[in-house]
Amino acid sequence: xxxxxxxxxxxxxxxxxxxxxxxxxxxxxxxxxxxxxxxxxxxxxxxxxxxxxxxxxxxxxxxxxxxxxxxxxxxxxxxxxxxxxxxxxxxxxxxxxxxxxxxxxxxxxxx
Amino acid sequence: xxxxxxxxxxxxxxxxxxxxxxxxxxxxxxxxxxxxxxxxxxxxxxxxxxxxxxxxxxxxxxxxxxxxxxxxxxxxxxxxxxxxxxxxxxxxxxxxxxxxxxxxxxxxxxxxxx
Numbered sequence: 594x595x596x597x598x599x600x601x602x603x604x605x606x607x608x609x610x611x612x613x614x615x616x617x618x619x620x621x622x623x624x625x626x627x628x629x630x631x632x633x634x635x636x637x638x639x640x641x642x643x644x645x646x647x648x649x650x651x652x653x654x655x656x657x658x659x660x661x662x663x664x665x666x667x668x669x670x671x672x673x674x675x676x677x678x679x680x681x682x683x684x685x686x687x688x689x690x691x692x693x694x695x696x697x698x699x700x701x702x703x704x
Numbered sequence: 705x706x707x708x709x710x711x712x713x714x715x716x717x718x719x720x721x722x723x724x725x726x727x728x729x730x731x732x733x734x735x736x737x738x739x740x741x742x743x744x745x746x747x748x749x750x751x752x753x754x755x756x757x758x759x760x761x762x763x764x765x766x767x768x769x770x771x772x773x774x775x776x777x778x779x780x781x782x783x784x785x786x787x788x789x790x791x792x793x794x795x796x797x798x799x800x801x802x803x804x805x806x807x808x809x810x811x812x813x814x815x816x817x818x
Contacts, residue, residue, distance in 0.1 A: 629809075637797075642805055682748070694740075694747045694748040695747060696745075
């Protein structure tokens with residue numbers, strides 16, 4: 594059983610704050626790491642697919658880094674806005690493309 | 705972007721009935737579709753992987769006779785929960801993949817079995 598953990602489970606920040614959260618995963622048999630943003634009553638939306646150690650990806654105010662040797666990825670949000678409120682999921686992928694999800698970090702941004 | 709729909713979004717049924725959930729890729733052909741289940745306060749757990757025209761591959765602990773999966777076309781997969789019981793109450797969500805790495809998710813179906 595692959596153990597993918599996300600921390601914290603939930604996070605409350607003020608509008609304008611920058612924040613980050615962690616996804617940790619097994620460091621062996623790594624193929625890829627996916628990040629998703631999941632708003633209530635909507636489909637999870639793919640943010641990043643990360644494959645190489647040292648990868649850094651950016652989409653607007655959101656960025657992510659990857660360390661496959663130590664088995665973690667960080668997701669950063671700069672200047673959080675209320676519309677960033679969502680659950681952020683990471684999913685670890687071994688060969689065969691099966692996604693193993695973490696429990697998610699629920700972010701709430703207060704105006 | 706790629707869009708995946710699910711129907712119904714919410715279903716309540718009596719114990720013993722069967723429920724069918726549809727997953728459609730609206731603007732791309734999905735060679736592979738995945739079915740996940742999420743119990744309260746838990747992660748999304750993969751139930752099965754289905755490729756168009758072939759039998760689904762079920763994860764350990766998932767009963768294939770209880771959760772029937774049909775992937776008859778490149779845009780449609782169905783999950784039928786047969787003889788549903790209260791312990792089957794959960795959130796079921798599908799995803800679809802074309803030739804690439806990315807999986808595109810539907811919005812999910814909440815099943816409540818009374």
